[in-house]
Amino acid sequence: MTGPAVTGPAVTAPAGEPSARLGERYAVRSGWQVATLVERRTESSSAVTLALDVPGWPGHQAGQHLDLRLTAPDGYTAERSYSLASGPTATGAGRVEVTVQRVRDGEVSPYLVDDFPPGSAIEVRGPIGGWFVWDPVADAGTPVLLLAGGSGLVPVMSMARARRDAGDRTPVRLIYSVRTAEDQLYPDELEALAARADGFEARTIFTRAVSLTELRGPRRLTASELATWGWPPELEPRVYVCGPTGFVEAVSRMIVAQGHDPARVRTERFGPAAD
Amino acid sequence: MTSATPPAPGGPDSAGFDAAGFDSAGLARGPGATLTPGFRGRARPEGVTLPAGQYAESGFPVLSAGPTPNVSSTTWSFTVTNEAGVTKSWTWAELMALPQDEPTVDIHCVTRWSKFGTRWRGVSLDVLLAEVESTADFAMVGSYGGYTTNLPVADLLGGKAWIAHTFDGAPLHAEHGGPARLLVPHLYFWKSAKWVRSLTLMPVDRPGFWEKLGYHDLGDPWREQRYQGD
Numbered sequence: 001m002t003g004p005a006v007t008g009p010a011v012t013a014p015a016g017e018p019s020a021r022l023g024e025r026y027a028v029r030s031g032w033q034v035a036t037l038v039e040r041r042t043e044s045s046s047a048v049t050l051a052l053d054v055p056g057w058p059g060h061q062a063g064q065h066l067d068l069r070l071t072a073p074d075g076y077t078a079e080r081s082y083s084l085a086s087g088p089t090a091t092g093a094g095r096v097e098v099t100v101q102r103v104r105d106g107e108v109s110p111y112l113v114d115d116f117p118p119g120s121a122i123e124v125r126g127p128i129g130g131w132f133v134w135d136p137v138a139d140a141g142t143p144v145l146l147l148a149g150g151s152g153l154v155p156v157m158s159m160a161r162a163r164r165d166a167g168d169r170t171p172v173r174l175i176y177s178v179r180t181a182e183d184q185l186y187p188d189e190l191e192a193l194a195a196r197a198d199g200f201e202a203r204t205i206f207t208r209a210v211s212l213t214e215l216r217g218p219r220r221l222t223a224s225e226l227a228t229w230g231w232p233p234e235l236e237p238r239v240y241v242c243g244p245t246g247f248v249e250a251v252s253r254m255i256v257a258q259g260h261d262p263a264r265v266r267t268e269r270f271g272p273a274a275d
Numbered sequence: 276m277t278s279a280t281p282p283a284p285g286g287p288d289s290a291g292f293d294a295a296g297f298d299s300a301g302l303a304r305g306p307g308a309t310l311t312p313g314f315r316g317r318a319r320p321e322g323v324t325l326p327a328g329q330y331a332e333s334g335f336p337v338l339s340a341g342p343t344p345n346v347s348s349t350t351w352s353f354t355v356t357n358e359a360g361v362t363k364s365w366t367w368a369e370l371m372a373l374p375q376d377e378p379t380v381d382i383h384c385v386t387r388w389s390k391f392g393t394r395w396r397g398v399s400l401d402v403l404l405a406e407v408e409s410t411a412d413f414a415m416v417g418s419y420g421g422y423t424t425n426l427p428v429a430d431l432l433g434g435k436a437w438i439a440h441t442f443d444g445a446p447l448h449a450e451h452g453g454p455a456r457l458l459v460p461h462l463y464f465w466k467s468a469k470w471v472r473s474l475t476l477m478p479v480d481r482p483g484f485w486e487k488l489g490y491h492d493l494g495d496p497w498r499e500q501r502y503q504g505d
Contacts (some may be wrong), residue, residue: 034309069328070311077308078316079328079387107317107330115313123309128502130488131340245337249450252342262342263421269338270386 032069032123038095040118043185046102047151048113049085053094054124060084062162063133063155063240063268066098066126070108080108083154083242083268084127087161099185101151132240132268134159136166142238145230146174147221147251149243153178153185155268156242160193160200171199175229177221177247179208203229223254233259242268325389326496332388337450339469340484344420346470348454351419353438356475357409365403367454373398376437380460382467383496395458397439400431403474411476415483416457419470424483425492426459426466428476435461438471463494463501 039051060066065083086097102113116122132155134144146156153176163170178184190202205225210218231237239260241252248269256262323331348367356362365373377396383389414431417423430436439458440447447453452469459466465485486492491500499505 069309070314070316071308072314072316073310075308076316076319077328078314078330081386111311111314117312120312121309122311128489131485245450249337249343256342262344265342267339267341269336 032125034121035124037116037118037120037122040116043099044183046113046183047099047185049097049099050112050116051095051097052122052124054096055094057089057094057096058127060088060096060127061130061133061135062087062158064127064129064158065155066096066124066128068098068108068112069123069125070111071123078108081128084158085154085161087158087165099151099154099157132242132266134162134238134240136162136168136170139238140168140170143171143231143235144173145237145239145255146172147177147226147230147239147241147243147255148174149177149247149251150179150183151185152241152243152247152268152270154242156240157186157189159240160190163200164193164196169199171231172201173230174200174202175221175226176202176204177207177243178204180206180218181209181211201229221251221254223258226251226254227258230255230258233261236261236264239265240268241265243270245269323391326383327499328501329383329387329389329496332390335390335393335451336384336386336388338384338386338465339450340422341420343449344418344470345449346419346454351454351472353403353455353471354473355403355407356473357407358411358476358478359408361408363407370398370438370440370455373402378437378458378460380458382460382464385463385465385490385494385496385501389496393460394443395437395439396441397437397455397458399434400436400438401434403438404428404432407476409476411478413477413480415475415477415481416466416468416471417473417475418468419472422468422470422484424457424466424468425477425480425486426462427480427493430459430462430493431474435459461495463491463496465490466494 033054035052035054037050038053041049043049065081067079067081069077069079071077082098082100084096085099089096100109100112103109146159148156156174163172184204193200194202205216205221206218207220208218239255241248248267252265252267255265325331351367352364353370354362354364375396376399379392379394381389381391382393412428413425414428415423415425437458438455440455442451447456455471457468457471480492482492489503491502491505494500
C-alpha cells in the first residue's frame, strides 16, 4: 500500500465529480479565536451560564457545541467541549451562551463555574457538530421528543429557544429528568415556553428528592411515563436524548422498545461511563 | 480583544518539547498565548505521553450517535467487499477460530479523554485482509445500526488494527461496541467503529458518518486532526 495523502479534501473529490465533501458544510473553522466573557448568570447551585462575545461568530444550529481552550501561566492548556445553550444567532452577531455544570473533581468546570471572571479572554473554536441538531426551518413539522437528563438539557434548550425565536409551531414534548428542584436549569423559562400554548409541552421529573407537595416520588423516568408524556411511535417523531451515559442508555433502550425506529433517535452522551 | 491578556511570562522551555510542539501534559503555548486568569489546571501527569488537547481518563466513557443496537454473536457476521464487489464473510465461530492477538494499547477519543493501557483480544485486520484482492487505498467500515467511518487501508494493515471482541478479559459490552468492534488505537476512537459488520474497499476516499459532519478524514491524535481542515 502506498501512503495516501488524506489530510485535505482535494484527494476525495476528483475533478468532474460532484463533491462528496458534505463535511465542508459542517466544516469547523480552523484555528482558535479569542472571545470575551461578557456575562455570568447563576442557573443553579452547580451551574452557570457564560455569555461570550465571539467576534465574527459564523452562527450555529441548535444543538451544536463549541470548544473552549484554557491556558495556565506555565503554558499548560486544557480544552473542553460545551453545548451551546443559546438559540441560533445571525451570522456575525457575536454573542453566544454556554451553560456549564460543575463536575466534582473536574479540572475545568469548577474553574469556569466558580472563578472565571467577567471581562476575561478565552479561546473558542466552533460551532461543532452536525448530528445532534434541530433546525426550525429544515426540520419544521415533524413532531419532536426531547429527553434530557441533568445538564443534557442544555443543547435541548437551544432547540426550544430556536423554535420560540423562529415563531415555529412544531409539536414538541420535553421530558427533563433532574436530581432535585435545586438542580434544575432554566425552570422559569421552561414554564414560560409551555405557557405560550403554541405546541411546546414540558415535564420535569426529580430522581433524588421532591418537595412534600409533589405527587410523584423521586425516581427515574419509567417506561409508562415515557409512553404517556412522549409521542407514540406511529407519529414518527424525531427523538433527541441527551444526558449522562446511564440516562441515555436507559432511555434510548426504552424508546426503541416502545417501537420508535432507532434511525430517528439521536443521542448525545457525556460524563463518565459509570453514571 | 487579544490585548486584554498579557503574554505567558517567559513561555515554556522549548527544550522540554518535541518537534510537534507539545509536551506530555498538553499543548505548549509560546509567548502571546491567551492566558485564562486564575486557571492553573491539574497537576501534570508524569511518565505518560498525552497527545495535544487530551487528558487522562480512568473510566471508559461511552459515546454513540444513537441507541445501542442489540447484536447477538449468533447472528453476527463480518463481511469484506473489494472494489470488484467480491465479498468474503466470517461468522462468529469463524472469527474465533482465527489466530487471536492480545493488544494492550492507549486510546484517544476526540472528546479529549485518553485511556492508557487498555487490554483487548481480537483478530488482526492483517489476518482478515490477507487474501483479499484489492489495490484500493481506502476503506469504509460499517456497523450494525448504520454507523460508518472511512480509513486509509494503510492504517488498517501492519499490526495497527483489529476486530476486537474482548475487553479487559471479558466479552465486550454492547455499550462499548460488543459483540465486536473495530480497534484502531493510533487514530481518534470514532474510527474504531462499534458493532462492526463490514469493510468495503474503495479506490477513492469518501466520508463516513462523523466525517460528513465535519470531523477529520484521518483523525491522527498526534497531529490533533479533530475536524476537517485540521
